[in-house]
Amino acid sequence: MTAPTRLDAYVDGPRADSEGRPMFQLIAPDGTLTNAGEQLGVSVELAQELYSDMVLARRLDQEALSLQRQGELSLWLMSWGQEAAQVGSIRALRPSDMVFPSYREHAAALCRGISPADLMRQWKGSSHSGWDPKGPRFHIYSLVLGTQTLHATGYASGAVMERTDEVVATYFGDGAASQGDVNEAFNWAAAGSLPVLFFCQNNQWAISTPTTIQMRTPLHVRAAGFGLDAYHVDGNDVMAVHAVTTLATERIRDGGGPALIEAQTYRFGGHSSSDDPKRYRSDDEVAGWELRDPLRRMETFLRGANAGDEFFDALAQEADTFAATVREQCKGLAGADLGDLFDRVYVDAHPVLDEERLAHAHHLTTLGSEN
Numbered sequence: 033m034t035a036p037t038r039l040d041a042y043v044d045g046p047r048a049d050s051e052g053r054p055m056f057q058l059i060a061p062d063g064t065l066t067n068a069g070e071q072l073g074v075s076v077e078l079a080q081e082l083y084s085d086m087v088l089a090r091r092l093d094q095e096a097l098s099l100q101r102q103g104e105l106s107l108w109l110m111s112w113g114q115e116a117a118q119v120g121s122i123r124a125l126r127p128s129d130m131v132f133p134s135y136r137e138h139a140a141a142l143c144r145g146i147s148p149a150d151l152m153r154q155w156k157g158s159s160h161s162g163w164d165p166k167g168p169r170f171h172i173y174s175l176v177l178g179t180q181t182l183h184a185t186g187y188a189s190g191a192v193m194e195r196t197d198e199v200v201a202t203y204f205g206d207g208a209a210s211q212g213d214v215n216e217a218f219n220w221a222a223a224g225s226l227p228v229l230f231f232c233q234n235n236q237w238a239i240s241t242p243t244t245i246q247m248r249t250p251l252h253v254r255a256a257g258f259g260l261d262a263y264h265v266d267g268n269d270v271m272a273v274h275a276v277t278t279l280a281t282e283r284i285r286d287g288g289g290p291a292l293i294e295a296q297t298y299r300f301g302g303h304s305s306s307d308d309p310k311r312y313r314s315d316d317e318v319a320g321w322e323l324r325d326p327l328r329r330m331e332t333f334l335r336g337a338n339a340g341d342e343f344f345d346a347l348a349q350e351a352d353t354f355a356a357t358v359r360e361q362c363k364g365l366a367g368a369d370l371g372d373l374f375d376r377v378y379v380d381a382h383p384v385l386d387e388e389r390l391a392h393a394h395h396l397t398t399l400g401s402e403n
């Protein structure tokens with residue numbers, strides 16, 4: 033087993049209490065080090081790397097939403113606000129660790145080298161999915177809530193049989209945690225002591241449903257009942273997320289069994305480009321979370337740690353170049369061809385899909401005759 037680290041003193045393992053433990057934090061929202069941050073230290077070099085990842089991820093989001101508004105994408109699900117949770121966690125994994133994401137993990141996907149074009153293909157409607165999971169070790173997005181946690185658990189069983197030393201990570205939301213699938217995955221991963229890291233981004237909302245009406249106890253407290261190690265972390269503090277994920281994955285890799293990390297974060301944008309969050313949440317709530325913005329906090333921290341204008345200017349330039357690439361790649365993608373999509377669901381013909389294809393063709397003819 034891994035020797036206890038100094039981090040253990042701040043982030044204990046499975047002993048979740050019914051009140052919910054305070055969350056682990058290294059950098060406070062105002063960019064200063066917390067007590068734990070002072071004690072444990074924070075690598076400025078790592079902070080710069082993670083901050084750079086977050087800046088590029090936010091830029092992708094902004095560009096993609098604009099592109100959707102310009103009719104270049106059919107739909108986009110924003111990750112704006114959740115960059116620290118995603119970047120901090122994925123960067124703490126080994127590149128060989130398999131990841132099963134949900135549908136909003138664009139920041140994590142970029143860190144695994146998935147191109148903007150591949151990320152946007154699905155949302156343009158050019159294809160069901162944009163990439164082959166084998167290369168980046170990052171599974172395709174799952175839009176059916178929670179299914180990916182079972183895929184991860186099954187995959188982890190295979191990893192155990194094949195005696196790899198992989199940690200299998202899966203991302204899901206607070207809303208997905210209410211699904212039976214997720215609770216089954218918790219149980220089977222714990223029962224089999226499988227190397228699964230369950231990473232919950234609690235962004236406070238499941239479309240228009242707040243966490244307050246979805247659960248009576250904090251999510252990480254639930255883990256103890258399943259026999260999972262649990263960690264509660266400030267998901268807008270990228271350094272804390274990185275540290276906690278590093279500790280959790282070390283324990284899992286050492287045979288300690290699965291763990292759940294609950295990262296408290298916030299989705300600044302709507303649920304998707306089709307959603308209007310003003311219908312269900314207040315400006316005050318959003319303003320409160322803006323004070324905890326993961327990027328602003330890191331910029332303040334880094335400026336305090338003497339990262340100079342040179343660093344920020346170079347990054348701003350990199351982000352501009354990246355944004356141009358995002359636009360160019362999006363415009364270069366083929367538009368939706370639904371006829372083709374029907375052919376790509378099953379290897380062999382399927383009567384239900386054949387029927388749907390005909391209905392779609394009929395719909396197009398009707399549209400044509402109306403014009």
Ligand SMILES: Cc1ncc(C[n+]2csc(CCOP(=O)(O)OP(=O)(O)O)c2C)c(N)n1
Pocket residue numbers: 136175176177204205206207208209235237238239299303
């Ligand atoms: C099984 C299933 N039920 C319902 C939906 C519709 N749906 C899509 S996203 C969503 C909310 C998910 O919230 P959460 O898990 O917190 O993730 P977030 O969108 O906040 O990242 C719902 C209910 C779905 N996609 N799959």
Ligand SMILES: [Mg+2]
Pocket residue numbers: 205206207233234235236237238239
């Ligand atoms: Mg949510």
